[in-house]
Amino acid sequence: MPKILNGRTLLGVLLAVVAAALVFSPSGPTPTSKVDDFRLLDHNGRSHWLGEHIDEDRIIFVAINHQCGTQDALQAMAKLQSDFPQAPAFYIAANPTQEREAFKTIIGGSNNKAPVLMDTSLTISRSLGLESAASATSVRPRDGLLTPLLKGLDDCQNPQPNGSELDYERDILPIIDDHCLACHTENRWVKIFKNYRAVRGWSQMIRQTLRTQRMPPGGYDPHVGAVEGGYTVKEMDMLLQWIEAGLPRSGDNDPLPQMNVDRIAVQNNPEDWGEPSVVWSMTTPDIIPAEGPDVYQYTQIAGPTPRDIYVSKIRMTANFKVAHHINLMVLDRPFSELTEEQVFKKGQDQFMRVRKINSKKGEMYHDHEHDPTIKVAHEIFEETILMTANRNKGLEMDFLVGPNRAIIIPKGSYLLLESHYGSSGKEESSTSKVLVFEHTEPKAAQIVERGCLYRGGFKIPPNKRRFTMKTAVDIEDDILLVRIAPHMHARGRSAKYIAHFPDGTTRVLLSIPYYQYKYQRGWEPKPHIFLPKGTRLETHVTYDNSKYNPINPDPTQWVYNGSSRAEEMHLPRFHFIRLNQEPK
């Protein structure tokens, strides 16, 4: 026991009380147990976060199983909903295979509706003290205090997590390598995965990020469909179960340091990228003072380009200590020909103006009233932004168009860098560089086009917890969708991309139930998605302008559409290949 027992503190008394409590109630949740924060998807794929209910007195959780004791759970819910009519209530199902469809049927046919939280790791129910069907507990969200309510059925126990059978080297390192290390090597962010010792020291924080589904960033729902480099529910559950089981390992061997070395080697010289054929660089560095407000700087770094450039890969560098993001934009005229007013006029939309000048196609859908019903944009608009590098995006500082694919920067283009800087506490300089790797056989390459389904002119009322919006486009050519990148700002909460096919069927292409402004990522559906001519592509997004959004700059204000961080945006971006391309 610590030396401090000798101090004149109450600590000694407390320790004695704790010891007594442990002796007299060896197991089960005591009224003093607490549950740590968590976030789970429900049976409809919506994301629920305990921390959001901070102002509620209590939340009710009822354990449910689709195979046994289902009726008991429904009845338990009925009783508790009438006992605590004000309290938000959730079912929670400890089940690695989710069974969303089964629960849709069960809940759909019942009078006791509530979201069924998918506790696939089996660890969240346990941390709530719920071990069997129809057991129930109440949580005080402010501090996680648990009050057990119902004991549940002895003959319908939750399955046990098997974390103690998992092994560091055999089971866990491959997951870390595939889904964490790309961003967490020593030369990138937060050196959590240097070696076993570091993982152990960081384990409570890793546990927290997994329980709240903040890491790996991106918040996409793997249940909807696979994406390139995406994680599975099972992988993340194994990681969490392994940590809960005390990070078991079978020997002293630790390949993690070498895995870091290998990763860094690839990052520095990605596979066989070779030498870039074009390098654009700022001629004078941007200086970012030690303190001050965020700034956007614009630097034209090239143009007019002497020929068509078939881009196969791009790498962008900047001083990411101070650069939040840099955007590389393709303009069809010099930046100097865009007037100050066009570019900087406050309250207007940067992206739109630049693109309006650049775009040769169609009419932009742009309404000036708040109208949350669906409107149709006639075309996916040509994207001005070629690539965004963002210090929180990990590997996307490198941009791969994909095997045998290319993006064209047309002859006569001007390249503009938009750099968004924030002070770091020390004066820093940043000299951005763009390295372009061209396609070796441009004639044979599939041409990837870039488009965005922009919606402007909206405004979100103060304190609005769920603001929903839709946009849509009718696809006029057979295309293959190769990448989807949501873009909203700090109030962005969720995004869904849906295709209505000409044959009348509908499919959700990608769902981001938990959008995180800080870690904006683009996703490549696996396999790529064929959208025949006549398909309607829809986006459904929600924003949270309430105080329950922890990064909301000011919930008391109307939020207008605009490109600054304080404003909101809806600019999902798509990469696609036209299937009946004219041969070049």
Added chain:
Amino acid sequence: MTLLLLSILTACSSLFLDVPDFKRPNTAGEIISLHKMGDDATALVLISHGVDCPVIQQYSPIIKEMAASFAPKGVRFAFVNANTQDDAQEVAADLKEYDAGIPVFLDENQKMSMALAYKTTSETIVIDPKTWTIKYRGAIDDQIRYAGRLGKPRHHYLKDALGDVLAGVPVKTPSSRAYGCAISYLD
């Protein structure tokens, strides 16, 4: 067991009659003492520190500025580092980056942090060295969150608590939720 202990300690931390002395090495290997630090101080601010935690990194300039502005009023700042994965050189390098001249208690066996019931880095405690009681526990302010930060803080918890302590009045907001990197207490 550790976790249960911790949560009870946290719940009851306001019951501390007095904070005992702690002696720990700093990054230069010299032993520093908490009570000695309090000898000539009007208030002590103890901040849980961890290398590479994005939250505490973003707070570094803010901490530096506060330490400087409260120094003339006799307030002293110190860090406590309980991370088993951080060695002394790494801690020194991390602190040097912001050059705030704030000492750090290297709490290698984690017992100081456990006794102070720290749950996460950036968690801040204000101690009145006249009585050795804890007057405030929680966040520095509410500006920095896990996946983002507010343009400016809405609540200046630490600044306000120090103001109250220096004025000799009860602290109006004696606790708040600290965001930071959860400390892993290992046996």
